Amino acid sequence: MLLAKTGVPAASDLAKVIPSEERLKKGAVAIIECFQSIPCNPCQFACPRGAIKEFADINDIPKIDFDLCDGCGTCISKCPGLAIFVVDATYGAEEALVKIPYEFLPLPAKGDRVAGLNREGKEVCEAEVVRVQSAKGLDKTPIIWLSVPKDYMMEVRHIRLKGGAVS
Amino acid sequence: MKSLRKTELAVIGGGPAGLSSAITAMRQGAEVTLIDRDPVLGGQLIKQTHMFFGSKDQFASIRGIDIPSELIKALEEGPGKVKVELGTTVIGYYDDGVILMEKDNRATTLLPQRIIVATGAAEKMLPFPGNDLPGVYGAGAVQTLMNVYGIKPGKRVLMVGAGNIGLIVSYQLLQAGVEVVAIIEAAPHIGGYLVHASKVRRAGVPIYTSCSIKEAFGRESVEGAVICRLDENWQPLPGTEKTLELDVICLAVGLSPLTELLWQAGCKHKYVPELGGYVPVRNEKMQTSIPYIYVAGDAAGVEEASSAMIEGKLAGLFAAASLGYDHDLESLAATYRKELEELRSGEAGSKIRQGLAKLIGGVSVAS
Ligand SMILES: Cc1cc2nc3c(=O)[nH]c(=O)nc-3n(C[C@H](O)[C@H](O)[C@H](O)COP(=O)(O)OP(=O)(O)OC[C@H]3O[C@@H](n4cnc5c(N)ncnc54)[C@H](O)[C@@H]3O)c2cc1C
Ligand code: SF4
Ligand code: SF4
Numbered sequence: 001m002l003l004a005k006t007g008v009p010a011a012s013d014l015a016k017v018i019p020s021e022e023r024l025k026k027g028a029v030a031i032i033e034c035f036q037s038i039p040c041n042p043c044q045f046a047c048p049r050g051a052i053k054e055f056a057d058i059n060d061i062p063k064i065d066f067d068l069c070d071g072c073g074t075c076i077s078k079c080p081g082l083a084i085f086v087v088d089a090t091y092g093a094e095e096a097l098v099k100i101p102y103e104f105l106p107l108p109a110k111g112d113r114v115a116g117l118n119r120e121g122k123e124v125c126e127a128e129v130v131r132v133q134s135a136k137g138l139d140k141t142p143i144i145w146l147s148v149p150k151d152y153m154m155e156v157r158h159i160r161l162k163g164g165a166v167s
Numbered sequence: 168m169k170s171l172r173k174t175e176l177a178v179i180g181g182g183p184a185g186l187s188s189a190i191t192a193m194r195q196g197a198e199v200t201l202i203d204r205d206p207v208l209g210g211q212l213i214k215q216t217h218m219f220f221g222s223k224d225q226f227a228s229i230r231g232i233d234i235p236s237e238l239i240k241a242l243e244e245g246p247g248k249v250k251v252e253l254g255t256t257v258i259g260y261y262d263d264g265v266i267l268m269e270k271d272n273r274a275t276t277l278l279p280q281r282i283i284v285a286t287g288a289a290e291k292m293l294p295f296p297g298n299d300l301p302g303v304y305g306a307g308a309v310q311t312l313m314n315v316y317g318i319k320p321g322k323r324v325l326m327v328g329a330g331n332i333g334l335i336v337s338y339q340l341l342q343a344g345v346e347v348v349a350i351i352e353a354a355p356h357i358g359g360y361l362v363h364a365s366k367v368r369r370a371g372v373p374i375y376t377s378c379s380i381k382e383a384f385g386r387e388s389v390e391g392a393v394i395c396r397l398d399e400n401w402q403p404l405p406g407t408e409k410t411l412e413l414d415v416i417c418l419a420v421g422l423s424p425l426t427e428l429l430w431q432a433g434c435k436h437k438y439v440p441e442l443g444g445y446v447p448v449r450n451e452k453m454q455t456s457i458p459y460i461y462v463a464g465d466a467a468g469v470e471e472a473s474s475a476m477i478e479g480k481l482a483g484l485f486a487a488a489s490l491g492y493d494h495d496l497e498s499l500a501a502t503y504r505k506e507l508e509e510l511r512s513g514e515a516g517s518k519i520r521q522g523l524a525k526l527i528g529g530v531s532v533a534s
Contacts, residue, residue, distance in 0.1 A: 081363065
C-alpha cells in the first residue's frame, strides 16, 4: 500500500471516502480520510446528527452517512488524527469551501490569503481564509474555513501562511 | 534504631499505569503509597500535547497533558487516602521485601506488603558513527525540552523512526516552529498510525521508508547526517547516500520496559521483541514470578497509555484482593479484561497479541 510507505493517501484510498458528485451538489459534507484499522473511536461519538455510523468494534474504520451529514464540522476537532475535513462545493460559482483542522500558531485571520497545500505539503493554489473557529470548546484544535478554487477542493488539506511564518 | 516505615501497597511509578493502580487499590480499601522520581505525577503523559487515541472511556481525544489532572482528582477524591511521595526514586530492593528510596540525596526505606512496579519504559539507542555528538537526542528528551521546558532543541531536525513517537514528536517540532528535514524509517512501511503520518506529510515533511542513517558528522556538535536506502534485507544500498544539513538528530527507534527493580528482585524475564525486549513474566493478574510483586503499563510490555491504565486497574485490583480487599473482584476484573481485549482486538493490536501469546501462552488476548 502506497499510503503506508509515504503517508500520502492514494487516489484509490480517496475514491472510497469522497462523496458522489450528486451529494456534493447538495451542499457541505464531511470527508473522513482515515484508512487504517486503529484502536480509536472518538469520531463515532462526535456527530450530533448521528451521521458517523456506530462502530461494532473500536478498531473499525469510520463510515459516514452522507445523507445525514450536513457538514457542520463538529467532528473535525474531535479527531486526534486530524483526518476529518468538510467540503462545500456549493459555496460559490468558482469557489468551494474547505474546512480544515489547524493546530499551528500564529493562526491566520479572516481575509488572509494563504498557500493551499495538498496532502504532500505542496502548494497547489491560493486560498482565502473566510473564518477562523477557535472556541474553547474545540479543545484547542481550531478549524479554518477556506475558500479555494473548485478544482482544488479535493486537494487542499493544509495551509501555509504567507509572510515568512513557518507552516 | 528507627522503626521501619510500612505500607500495605507500594506503587512505584506515577504514570497512567501507576496512577490507575493506586486509585483502584485505594477504592478497594487498601492503604497505598505512590512513589515517583519526578516532581509531578503523570509520567509520559505530561509531555503529550497531542490529542489521544484510544477508546473514549480511556480519555481518547483528550490531550495527554490533561489526563493526569483527571486521575489526580480521582486519587484525591478517595474514599481512602493515598500517600504520594514525589521526587523520590526507588533505587533498590532487598530480599526481605524492603525497598530503598532516595530523595534529595537522602536514603529512606519502606516495607510494603505488596508492590506494583509501573516504572514505564526507556528509549533505545541506535549505533552509528557520530551518535555521541551533541545534537543527537532521544525523542523523549526532545519532547521534554519542548513541552515541559519550552526550549527548542535546534533549527533543522532529522527524525529517525516513523513509529507513533517519531511521527508525533515530528509534529510537535513543527508546531514549535522547528523544521523537520525528513523522517526516515528502516522498515519498508510506516510503523505509526497513518493518520499521524498524513498529518506531518501535508505539513511538508517527507517520510522515507527503507532508509537509514549511515553516520552523523560535525566538529563540536551535529552539522549533518548521511542517510541511505536499504534493500529488502535491510542492507545499505551502495550509491544511495544522501547528505543532509541539520543540527539535530532525533532518535525514535523504540522503547524497552524499564524493569531494573524487577531484575533486582529476581523476577523471571522473557525476551519478547513485540513487547519491547526483555519483559517480566507475569500472569493474567499482572502478578510476576514473585507473588507479592505486580507489574503494569509499559514496564510490563511497551504499549500505550490506554492499555497502561487498564493494566494498572487490574494490578491494583488483584494486589488489593490479595490483601483481603476483594470487593466485587470478579465483575470488576471481567470489565477491565474486556476493555483490554477490545483495545487489542484490531490490526494495530496484533503485535501486542502475538507478544502476549509468547509471554503468557495465548491464554486470552486480554491477559
Ligand atoms: C511521543 C509519545 C506519544 C504517545 N502517544 C500516545 C497516544 O496517543 N495514546 C496512548 O494511549 N499512548 C501514547 N503514548 C504512550 C504512553 O505515553 C505510554 O504508553 C504511557 O505513558 C505508559 O504509562 P506507564 O504508566 O506505564 O509509564 P510512564 O508514563 O512512563 O510512567 C512511569 C513513571 O515511573 C516513574 N519511575 C520510573 N522509574 C522509577 C523509579 N525507580 N522510582 C520512582 N519512579 C520511577 C517515572 O518517573 C514515570 O513518572 C505516547 C508516548 C509517547 C512517548
Ligand atoms: S460534519 Fe457535522 S453532521 Fe457531518 S459528520 Fe461531522 S458532526 Fe456530523
Ligand atoms: S477519530 Fe479520527 S483517527 Fe480516530 S477513528 Fe475516527 S477518523 Fe480515525
